[in-house]
Amino acid sequence: MNPEKAPIIQMKDIQKHFGSVIALAGVSVDVFPGECHCLLGDNGAGKSTFIKTMSGVHQPTHGEILFEGKPMHFNDPRDAITAGIATVHQHLAMIPLMSVSRNFFMGNEPERKVGPIKFFDHEYANRVTMEEMRKMGINLRGPDQAVGTLSGGERQTVAIARAVHFGAKVLILDEPTSALGVRQTANVLATIDKVRKQGIAVVFITHNVRHALAVGDRFTVLNRGQTLGTAQRGQITPEELQDLMAGGQELVALEGSLGGTV
Amino acid sequence: MQDATKPTAQTDERIKEISAFRKALIRPELGGMVGTIAVFTFFLLFAFDSGMFNSQGIMNWSIVSAQFMIIAVGACLLMIAGEFDLSVGSMIGFAGMMVAIFSVTFGWPTWIAILVTFALCIAIGALNGWIVIRTGLPSFIVTLAFLFILRGFTIFLPQVIERKTIIGGIKDVAEGDWLAAIFGGKILQGAFVWLGDAGLIATFERGTRKGQPVVDGVPMLIVWALVLIVIGHVLLTKTKFGNWIFASGGDAEAARNSGVPVNKVKILMFMFTAFCATVFAMCQVMEFGSAGADRGLLKEFEAIIAVVIGGALLTGGYGSVLGAALGALIFGVVQQGLFFAGVESSLFRVFLGVILLGAVILNTYIRRIITGER
Numbered sequence: 001m002n003p004e005k006a007p008i009i010q011m012k013d014i015q016k017h018f019g020s021v022i023a024l025a026g027v028s029v030d031v032f033p034g035e036c037h038c039l040l041g042d043n044g045a046g047k048s049t050f051i052k053t054m055s056g057v058h059q060p061t062h063g064e065i066l067f068e069g070k071p072m073h074f075n076d077p078r079d080a081i082t083a084g085i086a087t088v089h090q091h092l093a094m095i096p097l098m099s100v101s102r103n104f105f106m107g108n109e110p111e112r113k114v115g116p117i118k119f120f121d122h123e124y125a126n127r128v129t130m131e132e133m134r135k136m137g138i139n140l141r142g143p144d145q146a147v148g149t150l151s152g153g154e155r156q157t158v159a160i161a162r163a164v165h166f167g168a169k170v171l172i173l174d175e176p177t178s179a180l181g182v183r184q185t186a187n188v189l190a191t192i193d194k195v196r197k198q199g200i201a202v203v204f205i206t207h208n209v210r211h212a213l214a215v216g217d218r219f220t221v222l223n224r225g226q227t228l229g230t231a232q233r234g235q236i237t238p239e240e241l242q243d244l245m246a247g248g249q250e251l252v253a254l255e256g257s258l259g260g261t262v
Numbered sequence: 263m264q265d266a267t268k269p270t271a272q273t274d275e276r277i278k279e280i281s282a283f284r285k286a287l288i289r290p291e292l293g294g295m296v297g298t299i300a301v302f303t304f305f306l307l308f309a310f311d312s313g314m315f316n317s318q319g320i321m322n323w324s325i326v327s328a329q330f331m332i333i334a335v336g337a338c339l340l341m342i343a344g345e346f347d348l349s350v351g352s353m354i355g356f357a358g359m360m361v362a363i364f365s366v367t368f369g370w371p372t373w374i375a376i377l378v379t380f381a382l383c384i385a386i387g388a389l390n391g392w393i394v395i396r397t398g399l400p401s402f403i404v405t406l407a408f409l410f411i412l413r414g415f416t417i418f419l420p421q422v423i424e425r426k427t428i429i430g431g432i433k434d435v436a437e438g439d440w441l442a443a444i445f446g447g448k449i450l451q452g453a454f455v456w457l458g459d460a461g462l463i464a465t466f467e468r469g470t471r472k473g474q475p476v477v478d479g480v481p482m483l484i485v486w487a488l489v490l491i492v493i494g495h496v497l498l499t500k501t502k503f504g505n506w507i508f509a510s511g512g513d514a515e516a517a518r519n520s521g522v523p524v525n526k527v528k529i530l531m532f533m534f535t536a537f538c539a540t541v542f543a544m545c546q547v548m549e550f551g552s553a554g555a556d557r558g559l560l561k562e563f564e565a566i567i568a569v570v571i572g573g574a575l576l577t578g579g580y581g582s583v584l585g586a587a588l589g590a591l592i593f594g595v596v597q598q599g600l601f602f603a604g605v606e607s608s609l610f611r612v613f614l615g616v617i618l619l620g621a622v623i624l625n626t627y628i629r630r631i632i633t634g635e636r
Contacts (some may be wrong), residue, residue, distance in 0.1 A: 005275045019297070077519075078521065081521065087519075089519060093516045093519040093520050094513075095508070095509055095512035095513045095516055095517070095579065096515060096632075096633045097508070097514055097575075097579045097632060098509065098579070102505055102508065102509075105505070106517065106520045107517075107520035107521035107522050108520075108521070109502035109505050111502055117501075118502070118506060119500045120500055120501050120502050120504065122500075134531070138393070146632045148633025149633065184545055190623060206274065242575050244399050255274060
């Protein structure tokens with residue numbers, strides 16, 4: 001990555017034990033501003049535990065988190081959000097029955113004072129929502145359109161736009177494309193690209209190598225709670241990534257019978 | 263990927279223009295409005311001469327509707343926040359009994375009795391909410407337990423203390439009390455005297471009150487109903503807290519992820535529901551001058567029915583206070599209207615069941631339109 005840029009977040013030798021289970025056995029990852037860092041791994045590789053540690057849900061058993069060069073201890077997700085680490089969950093933080101604008105400002109409602117009483121500033125909320133959605137290329141019928149009428153990809157985009165609008169410096173996307181169709185995936189990947197260009201660090205969790213290669217700058221593969229190294233874009237082929245994720249051996253045998261389609 | 267990255271948005275050819283009719287349909291108040299118009303049309307046609315629309319008649323169904331409205335506002339906000347309170351009816355009985363015991367039996371000044379009763383009932387509401395949050399049990403079950411617990415105490419306490427199940431004499435002890443007047447008083451008496459003198463409303467034709475209007479003011483019960491509706495509506499639609507209510511009921515987990523204090527919102531709504539039930543009880547006790555162990559029976563269901571007629575979803579996250587108020591109005595007008603129209607009163611229940619079923623089916627259909635499901 002850019003050598004003059006300092007990493008915004010450094011995870012150093014992170015270990016996480018749940019009782020006798022070692023979920024993470026010393027994982028180190030640096031994330032730089034303006035890069036899309038793909039975190040790959042098969043189910044159970046420790047991806048979720050790792051990003052939950054990064055976003056303050058879990059506290060590491062051992063290891064250090066540096067945020068903008070300073071050691072950080074996140075006691076709960078609010079701390080991480082305040083610091084500028086936003087997570088967009090796979091099963092989203094969107095409420096289908098509520099309007100896009102109400103969802104967009106959920107938990108961050110703008111207020112307008114009339115006398116002693118504070119009111120929800122709907123006018124401001126609606127204007128900003130329409131603006132932000134237009135930037136992301138989503139057409140709304142109106143700010144009062146319910147989120148339930150949006151497609152899965154559009155909902156992801158709303159969630160990403162919301163995180164960016166409220167000042168996220170690091171955006172963690174937990175498998176945003178896993179349940180989406182081809183076109184919707186393309187939309188979300190395009191959104192990731194836009195966000196990255198604004199100088200925000202994106203941590204993109206996926207187990208789909210093609211999605212990762214489409215937008216990723218660097219790739220870290222997790223396997224059984226350990227890092228198998230971080231690769232730069234262009235230094236690694238899809239096949240190599242795939243093999244790393246699967247732990248090497250078994251997939252080779254499988255691939256033969258499937259004709260290299262996995 | 264080309265058009266997806268384009269920052270300018272054009273209208274999507276696949277989004278059909280939705281008709282004004284469908285747009286109106288997604289307003290939660292719609293069912294309530296249509297129902298209100300239908301109900302009034304019906305009774306204007308079939309019961310106009312029955313006295314339903316003279317001053318006494320209007321006051322009659324207005325009071326009944328206002329009673330429903332008071333508890334419906336609380337039930338509505340709670341339901342939108344994703345919870346139920348089945349203890350509302352028992353809470354009404356309990357609150358009435360407690361204020362009677364405090365003021366009549368214990369001889370406390372009425373205003374202190376009222377304030378202590380409010381504090382006690384709101385605390386029970388908070389306890390309801392706290393148990394629901396801490397155990398993760400459905401509020402349906404927790405508040406069902408309180409339905410029995412509170413009703414049991416309401417019957418038990420007066421029997422132990424006064425050896426009867428009705429405590430009277432509240433009118434005497436509350437005479438001249440400033441706080442009691444806020445629940446049992448009447449306003450605009452002057453206007454009604456003027457209306458009576460002008461011959462616009464009926465006056466007594468004989469007896470000691472000859473010349474005075476039969477309806478001599480607007481009871482505070484109606485004022486409370488209107489104030490609660492306005493407060494509830496503004497709170498829900500125009501404030502940050504209102505957004506939190508919708509979010510808590512729509513998807514508690516998603517709301518928590520966004521930093522909404524879901525537990526606090528839900529417990530506060532349980533407390534507000536208890537507050538509304540206590541207001542109801544105070545107005546009733548001050549009007550009757552007595553508290554009975556059987557007061558408020560089935561009110562929890564009537565409140566929920568009014569809210570559902572008003573367009574709220576039983577699953578939470580969607581609804582309207584204005585809708586709930588219209589639901590309560592429909593409820594009150596029909597209940598009293600059938601009496602005026604001389605219809606056998608048991609048929610009211612048939613009507614209630616039919617309208618409830620119709621409302622729920624309509625609401626489910628509306629939700630599908632909103633969320634775009636098939």
